[in-house]
Amino acid sequence: MAELVIYGIVLGSxxxxxxxxxxxxxxxxxFANFAHGDFxxxxxxxxxxMATVVLSWIGIPDSNxxxxxxxxxxxxxxxxxxxxxxxVAIVLDRVLYRKLRQKGSGPVLFAMSSLGAAFIIRMIIFxxxxxxxxxxxxxxxxxxLELPLGIKIRPDQILMLLVVLFLITTLHFFLQKTKMGxxxxxxxxxxxLALISGIDTERIITWTWGIGGALAAAGGILYGIxxxxxxxxxxxxxxxxxxxxxxxxxxxxxxxxxxGLTIGIAQQVSTAFLLPTYKPAVAFIIMILILLIRPEGIFxxxxx
Amino acid sequence: xxxxxxxxxxxxxxxxxxxxxxxxxxxxxxWGYTGLFNIGIAGFFCIGAYASxxxxxxxxxxxxxxxxxxxxxxxxxxxxxxxGAAVICGIVAFLIGIPTLRLGEDYLAIxxxxxxxxxxxxxxxxxxxxxxxxxxxxxxxPFQDLVDPKHYNYIYLxxxxxxxxxxxxxxxxxxxxxxxxxxxxxREDEVSAAMSGKDIFHFKMQSLIFGAMIMGIGGALYAHYTKxxxxxxxxxxxxxxxxxxxxxxxxxxxxxxAVLGAYVIWLIWIGTKFMTDLLPYTLKxxxxxxxxxxxxxxxxxxxxxxxxxxxxxxxxxxKLVD
Numbered sequence: 178m179a180e181l182v183i184y185g186i187v188l189g190s191x192x193x194x195x196x197x198x199x200x201x202x203x204x205x206x207x208f209a210n211f212a213h214g215d216f217x218x219x220x221x222x223x224x225x226x227m228a229t230v231v232l233s234w235i236g237i238p239d240s241n242x243x244x245x246x247x248x249x250x251x252x253x254x255x256x257x258x259x260x261x262x263x264x265v266a267i268v269l270d271r272v273l274y275r276k277l278r279q280k281g282s283g284p285v286l287f288a289m290s291s292l293g294a295a296f297i298i299r300m301i302i303f304x305x306x307x308x309x310x311x312x313x314x315x316x317x318x319x320x321x322l323e324l325p326l327g328i329k330i331r332p333d334q335i336l337m338l339l340v341v342l343f344l345i346t347t348l349h350f351f352l353q354k355t356k357m358g359x360x361x362x363x364x365x366x367x368x369x370l371a372l373i374s375g376i377d378t379e380r381i382i383t384w385t386w387g388i389g390g391a392l393a394a395a396g397g398i399l400y401g402i403x404x405x406x407x408x409x410x411x412x413x414x415x416x417x418x419x420x421x422x423x424x425x426x427x428x429x430x431x432x433x434x435x436x437g438l439t440i441g442i443a444q445q446v447s448t449a450f451l452l453p454t455y456k457p458a459v460a461f462i463i464m465i466l467i468l469l470i471r472p473e474g475i476f477x478x479x480x481x
Numbered sequence: 482x483x484x485x486x487x488x489x490x491x492x493x494x495x496x497x498x499x500x501x502x503x504x505x506x507x508x509x510x511x512w513g514y515t516g517l518f519n520i521g522i523a524g525f526f527c528i529g530a531y532a533s534x535x536x537x538x539x540x541x542x543x544x545x546x547x548x549x550x551x552x553x554x555x556x557x558x559x560x561x562x563x564x565g566a567a568v569i570c571g572i573v574a575f576l577i578g579i580p581t582l583r584l585g586e587d588y589l590a591i592x593x594x595x596x597x598x599x600x601x602x603x604x605x606x607x608x609x610x611x612x613x614x615x616x617x618x619x620x621x622x623p624f625q626d627l628v629d630p631k632h633y634n635y636i637y638l639x640x641x642x643x644x645x646x647x648x649x650x651x652x653x654x655x656x657x658x659x660x661x662x663x664x665x666x667x668r669e670d671e672v673s674a675a676m677s678g679k680d681i682f683h684f685k686m687q688s689l690i691f692g693a694m695i696m697g698i699g700g701a702l703y704a705h706y707t708k709x710x711x712x713x714x715x716x717x718x719x720x721x722x723x724x725x726x727x728x729x730x731x732x733x734x735x736x737x738x739a740v741l742g743a744y745v746i747w748l749i750w751i752g753t754k755f756m757t758d759l760l761p762y763t764l765k766x767x768x769x770x771x772x773x774x775x776x777x778x779x780x781x782x783x784x785x786x787x788x789x790x791x792x793x794x795x796x797x798x799x800k801l802v803d
Contacts, residue, residue, distance in 0.1 A: 454606055
């Protein structure tokens, strides 16, 4: 059981990365982004492309770091893929959502447009890579470390937790200390007031998409390292992402972090008595319970 | 003989598009008239198809029971299957409406995705329920003894057309009643509808259930057309996404548009198949993805440049106002 909780924290940290991006987009732009799961997929596959095509062509060696299952190629591909998916998110906003904003379309049209974008991203991945599961390094033995209480954990997973911790701390300081971060929080609080104070909301929107896309990409790559890549992987994350976002109160980054960990742990612990394929359903049930008991989430005040 | 081949092809085209027209009409009640954002149509599709399949087939016995497991089989007529599918979908819609309809529209959207995925997982993994991933086969077709199976599609086309007409007329009737006007009032402005003394939650719930029941009928019609169903049919692409594109293309808030959209988009969908047939052999396996990519791009173009669709909404729905 302790082992399942540890694995749940690993999975939950991936969900948190996605959910933090989703909650920022949701809170700041008031936009339920149904393409967010597919940002995870896009990140995972762009890292695959970087590591196996671009960096091997440049001639970066394929050796691994110590007992980790990846080396320099992945270390370089990781930030580049985050930037790439951040750009994808910004481009989607420019090409699709900004046009809808200018026409004053209702919120549901945005959601529908993002659903269309989700399918477009997924179909491109299907076309380029096919429908099979892929690995960054196929056929690799991945030995686990033995911790007390009989917990087995792979070195990769420890590093993953450190990466997530680093990204979240960075984002925390960005939102708290920088001017852009403060402007983003102000916009999330009250968009009209932010506009009156001279905040350029289009710039805020661009930054929000960039950060959201980059974090989702990081989550996707980490999942790819931990488990495998599949064009549907992000879609399976969509319900957990929304569940984590709603649980942690929409717009609240720390809530999304806690929500993500909670959902991740619940999903992994459920495998003790349910088939693992039911993981999305577990997240769904939790979400329905939150909607019934406390739809504003754990950090929400009573309705504004 | 060539001409009969083409006619048979057109008939099968008209049947599939007619089934999708039923889904579009169901979605039109929810989205077109009430503004309910249901993106889990595949869930109701799946439930309707399985419900009707299990109502109309006998429970497997003897040796056959070793190969096909299903929790019940009632061996009742087709029409009971349709009604049963509608009722069960209505109940599921009621249950999903309770936690979500008081909240913003996004909550219903994500919950309907959840219900669609959950039911697909259940039908895939629970072998005792409806034979797991292998699904159910040999579903009965109404009046199947009347003609040679080769020509059966003509009869089924007539059945589909009759049902489309019945569904169309009943929605038109409902939407032109005071009840229908309340739905549109809710879609336009929830607060002022509530201030006129309308119970928003109950009207939304009725709309959600009504639409879901029609989707259940659509699922049943699909099951008895293909005679074989398995959980992998009810994916978000075939079961939800394409139906949304159809309704948006035809014109949400317009029942004629819903039917037209189903036929037009299904024609485009079939047309893209001829296009991808021209692709080099190595790309053939990826052809369905290319086709869906085109449909996705089409949706984005519609949303930006013509959100009202081909026909747009009828502004007047009462014959008393002119």
